[in-house]
Amino acid sequence: xxxxxxxxxxxxxxxxxxxxxxxxxxxxxxxxxxxxxxxxxxxxxxxxxxxxxxxxxxxxxxxxxxxxxxxxxxxxxxxxxxxxxxxxxx
Amino acid sequence: xxxxxxxxxxxxxxxxxxxxxxxxxxxxxxxxxxxxxxxxxxxxxxxxxxxxxxxxxxxxxxxxxxxxxxxxxxxxxxxxxxxxxxxxxxxxxxxxxxxxxxxxxxxxxxxxxxxxxxxxxxxxxxxxxxxxxxxxxxxxxxxxxxxxxxxxxxxxxxxxxxxxxxxxxxxxxxxxxxxxxxxxxxxxxxxxxxxxxxxxxxxxxxxxxxxxxxxxxxxxxxxxxxxxxxxxxxxxxxxxxxxxxxxxxxxxxxxxxxxxxxxxxxxxxxxxxxxxxxxxxxxxxxxxxxxxxxxxxxxxxxxxxxxxxxxxxxxxxxxxxxxxxxxxxxxxxxxxxxxxxxxxxxxxxxxxxxxxxxxxxxxxxxxxxxxxxxxxxxxxxxxxxxxxxxxxxxxxxxxxxxxxxxxxxxxxxxxxxxxxxxxxxxxxxxxxxxxxxxxxxxxxxxxxxxxxxxxxxxxxxxxxxxxxxxxxxxxxxxxxxxxxxxxxxxxxxxxxxxxxxxxxxxxxxxxxxxxxxxxxxxxxxxxxxxxxxxxxxxxxxxxxxxxxxxxxxxxxxxxxxxxxxxxxxxxxxxxxxxxxxxxxxxxxxxxxxxxxxxx
Numbered sequence: 001x002x003x004x005x006x007x008x009x010x011x012x013x014x015x016x017x018x019x020x021x022x023x024x025x026x027x028x029x030x031x032x033x034x035x036x037x038x039x040x041x042x043x044x045x046x047x048x049x050x051x052x053x054x055x056x057x058x059x060x061x062x063x064x065x066x067x068x069x070x071x072x073x074x075x076x077x078x079x080x081x082x083x084x085x086x087x088x089x090x
Numbered sequence: 091x092x093x094x095x096x097x098x099x100x101x102x103x104x105x106x107x108x109x110x111x112x113x114x115x116x117x118x119x120x121x122x123x124x125x126x127x128x129x130x131x132x133x134x135x136x137x138x139x140x141x142x143x144x145x146x147x148x149x150x151x152x153x154x155x156x157x158x159x160x161x162x163x164x165x166x167x168x169x170x171x172x173x174x175x176x177x178x179x180x181x182x183x184x185x186x187x188x189x190x191x192x193x194x195x196x197x198x199x200x201x202x203x204x205x206x207x208x209x210x211x212x213x214x215x216x217x218x219x220x221x222x223x224x225x226x227x228x229x230x231x232x233x234x235x236x237x238x239x240x241x242x243x244x245x246x247x248x249x250x251x252x253x254x255x256x257x258x259x260x261x262x263x264x265x266x267x268x269x270x271x272x273x274x275x276x277x278x279x280x281x282x283x284x285x286x287x288x289x290x291x292x293x294x295x296x297x298x299x300x301x302x303x304x305x306x307x308x309x310x311x312x313x314x315x316x317x318x319x320x321x322x323x324x325x326x327x328x329x330x331x332x333x334x335x336x337x338x339x340x341x342x343x344x345x346x347x348x349x350x351x352x353x354x355x356x357x358x359x360x361x362x363x364x365x366x367x368x369x370x371x372x373x374x375x376x377x378x379x380x381x382x383x384x385x386x387x388x389x390x391x392x393x394x395x396x397x398x399x400x401x402x403x404x405x406x407x408x409x410x411x412x413x414x415x416x417x418x419x420x421x422x423x424x425x426x427x428x429x430x431x432x433x434x435x436x437x438x439x440x441x442x443x444x445x446x447x448x449x450x451x452x453x454x455x456x457x458x459x460x461x462x463x464x465x466x467x468x469x470x471x472x473x474x475x476x477x478x479x480x481x482x483x484x485x486x487x488x489x490x491x492x493x494x495x496x497x498x499x500x501x502x503x504x505x506x507x508x509x510x511x512x513x514x515x516x517x518x519x520x521x522x523x524x525x526x527x528x529x530x531x532x533x534x535x536x537x538x539x540x541x542x543x544x545x546x547x548x549x550x551x552x553x554x555x556x557x558x559x560x561x562x563x564x565x566x567x568x569x570x571x572x573x574x575x576x577x578x579x580x581x582x583x584x585x586x587x588x589x590x591x592x593x594x595x596x597x598x599x600x601x602x603x604x605x606x607x608x609x610x611x612x613x614x615x616x617x618x619x620x621x622x623x624x625x626x627x628x629x630x631x632x633x634x635x636x637x638x639x640x641x642x643x644x645x646x647x648x649x650x651x652x653x654x655x656x657x658x659x660x661x662x663x664x665x666x667x668x669x670x671x672x673x674x675x676x677x678x679x680x681x682x683x684x685x686x687x688x689x
Contacts (some may be wrong), residue, residue: 007337008330008364042449046377055321055582055678057548062651066552072484080651088322088586089363089384089400090537 002030005016007083013042021081027069029040029060030081045085091117093299094154094601095197098218102285103144103203106152107218112197115598118603121577121610121689123153124180125617127169127198131178132624134200141173141277142259142284144204150191150250150290151199153579155297157192157378159306161313161598162581164189164378165274167312173284174261174277174434174490175508175533177625179263180624181278182379182537182576183250185271190248193294205286210251213292214243223288230254230427231266238291241344251289252279253429259283260488262434262511266426268395271377274431276510276532277490301602309595319379320587322549327384327583328374332400333363335514335542338688339469341588342546343520343554343652345600346404347513348464350505350641353516354650359414362405366415382583390419397422401536403584404514406474408444411464421474428478434490437511440464440492441503442483450498504549508533508635517659519652520545522553522561525662529565530620537582539568548587559659562666570614577617616686617671618677622673623688636663 001022004081006014019037024030031052035043046053049061051071059082065073094117097110112126120126127149139145148170155163159318166188172179191199194215201211208223225241226234229247239245250267254277263279264272285461300306317323339345340358341474347355359365366386375385375396387396398418398420400408403499406412425432439462443453453461459476460468477482486494491511496506505512508531517524522541530538541564544553553564571590573584578593590607597605605613637643642657667674671682683689 002152005341007341007362008334009325052519057338059338059341059651062341064546064548064552064554066548066555077669079564080341082338084338085326086547086549087326087330087338088320088543088583089327089335090540090542090583 001077002079002081004030004046005080007084007087008087009085010045010083013045014038014090015018026075027060027065027073028052030075044070047064055086057086093197095192096150098196098213099202099437100207100218100220101202102209102220102287106219107220111487116517117154117601119613120617121153121574121597121613123156123165123167123577123579124169124182124196124573125577125613126153127167128180128305128617128620128624130177130200131169131171132620135171137627141171141176141281144285144375145362146171147282148201148278148281148285149198149292151270152188152192152197152623153543153577154600155596157189157580158300158600159310160396160580160600161310161317162377162380162584163579164380165579165581166191167576168265168278169626170281172276172532173280175510176628177508177533178274178628179278179281180532180621181273183265183267183271183273183274185268185377187248187250187267187292188579189378190292190294192298194292195294195296199224199290201285201287204284208288208293208609210287210289212236213290214631215293215295226288227257231429232427233267233600234289236403238289242291242293243292247291247293248292248533249289249291252282253427255478255480255488256280256283256427258488260430260480262431262438262488262490263494263542264429264431266429270426272431275433275535279429289307294636297664300600303598305599306596309599313382313592313596316583316587322586323382323583327382330363330367331384331386333366333398333403335400335401336362336403336594337364338546341651343647344393344516345408346516347408349409349503350516350639352649353519353651355408355651358408361407361411361415361418370415370419375485377581380581384583388418388419393423395419395423397426400683402432402436405433406470409436409440410470412467412470413465413466417467417471420471424474424478424526428475430478433513434511435477435604436470436476436485437505438477438494439470441495441505442473443469444503445495445498445500446656450500457481457482466523502640505639505641506534507638510534515542516647516652517638517657520555520648520654521662522555522560522565524638524642524657524659525561525666526565526569526636528663529666530634531618531625537572539565539572540582541568555654558662562662565666566669567611569618570611572614573617574610574614577613584600595643599607613685616688619686619688622678626677636676
């Protein structure tokens, strides 16, 4: 099982803070699965055609997927995936 | 040059007030604000000056964009020699005070000497009076502001003042304007207190001068489009404030817990921007001319006030092991009222908690106050109040974390750089920000070079936080750009959407000087180097002070996503010196100083 956490405005789309997913071998597969679950608004935010949207920050076990293979980042049982919109602060 | 505003020089020892003109070359080379005022401090304050003596100077300085048509351009700087660090103090604040100073026709105020008794300054356009402050001395920043507005008979005047912490010379005292906005860092409030100056009240009636209004309007239109379409400035910051960072920094494993004894807090969502917006936010607050509106107006029980920012949540929250937002918000309100820097205050309490839990602070010293244990809601509010009043054990806390830990013989428990408390990102998990802390001219600080933007948020590029290969150059560029932005009078948060060329275009429209992006960055480089020269002249030892606490260099993060990590500062620092054009000891070379016109 993969634990998926949602933050900030992403929660408005999922209407829950976290969920569990199974059967996704990559981050891309996971986001497609979640898009089916949460509907077109989530899909629009998460995906840009065949790619993961630039408006999304996805961490797998604390590592930004930009540094681990992007959408092809491999997922394993027990992984923690955190999904954020682009945010900032200081 | 008087069209850009004049320089007000006030000698509090002899009660004289003088008006001077700006120097065109200095204005062009140093932009204004942080830059121009640092040049003045460097030239006028003798080497070795005691920061709390009459010989130190306290400078309030606008940028050439403060109060003009640029977005989020209501910022002013407070420049002085810091009693906390002994280095340059360079604190920035928003609100409305700076814009009002510009409307009154003043670019900068240089305060010298020390008044014989408490006074405040009343600036009504070009009329300037030094007035008796006996009636407001001792009052907190809110009560003092209300009383001063009544005293000057103009409710639309703007007040910047100190609270009891500044009056009693706490080395982590802030200067508070518009009640809840802070020039917070490096103990600038203590310098104001040392001069017996309670407040500067200002009212202006003129429209600040812009060299080319049409050009300004065109630049503004382009910049507003970028701010409105950027997800950070149009959505994240307005909706959640800076506290939106709590969850992402924690998920990355860089959220410093229990005085940096950890970097991951499973309960972080309880104190997140999301929870703050849902349970405590009553409305947003926007500073002068700001389309972002990141400020939070909050309510807890029957108390209403401003804050907390991300940094404050970290300092009184995770750093003290505290989970709930209620005590964090209350501590923030107390800091606003007593005039304390929230980062230094919270991190100092965290250090006190470690000292207490290790048996170094004894129970008798608490004089019946709550035990200084990590996770204690009561401890953070109670000891913040004691610190703000500088009484009991609070007197030791008011000296800041470094001096507190040194008093107990364990400076290694102080999470400071150059004796200033570090902010809310763990330099072991995010390498560039650690290098920025170690090299910040004002001591531990995130907003000298906010590499969190590329290292965590992916703006403007996605840099790997654990990689160090390009960090020295990135840190340097961010430090230079930030110096230019601070000098301009615009808010750093606009930089999520704008770049060096945008700031240069605003500066060119406002002043007529031929700035471009490269010139703005070079001015930032010049500011950085004169700050460095000031610090070196005042005795900074780079070998001992361009560093991080041993905990970040020798104690791996114990758990969470960044488990096992250490700062790789020793590998990055020589490369940073090289990138800056400094020698291997961290001293600017003659060639560098000549390039910048500093020699």
